[in-house]
Amino acid sequence: QVQVVESGGGLVQPGGSLRLSCAASGFRYSIYAMGWYRQTPGKQRELVATIITAGGKTNYADSVKGRFTISSDNAKNTVYLQMNNLKPEDTAVYYCRVDTFQARDWGQGTQVTVSS
Numbered sequence: 577q578v579q580v581v582e583s584g585g586g587l588v589q590p591g592g593s594l595r596l597s598c599a600a601s602g603f604r605y606s607i608y609a610m611g612w613y614r615q616t617p618g619k620q621r622e623l624v625a626t627i628i629t630a631g632g633k634t635n636y637a638d639s640v641k642g643r644f645t646i647s648s649d650n651a652k653n654t655v656y657l658q659m660n661n662l663k664p665e666d667t668a669v670y671y672c673r674v675d676t677f678q679a680r681d682w683g684q685g686t687q688v689t690v691s692s
Contacts, residue, residue, distance in 0.1 A: 578602045578681050582672045585686030588662055596657040598672030605676040610648055610655040614668035662690045
């Protein structure tokens, strides 16, 4: 059974840091990419950062470049998102997505709130 489980969200003050984790399990086919997306009420889900597991090529939304870092531990099928210098506009539900050549699977999301 495929599982995608995020953790690490919470409440943080502006300028603070959080680290999100996403663990994937039960996949029949090899994972070739993992990524983080976020969504706020009334808006479409948007890309935050992605990583290609073979080679480690990364891609970031312009709004998070220089502040967020995505990384992966392929042996553990886990992806991380280090978020520094957080801003109130980063407040959202953050979702992990796991891509194989057969499907895309999403986690349930984790809330990140940036507020003083």
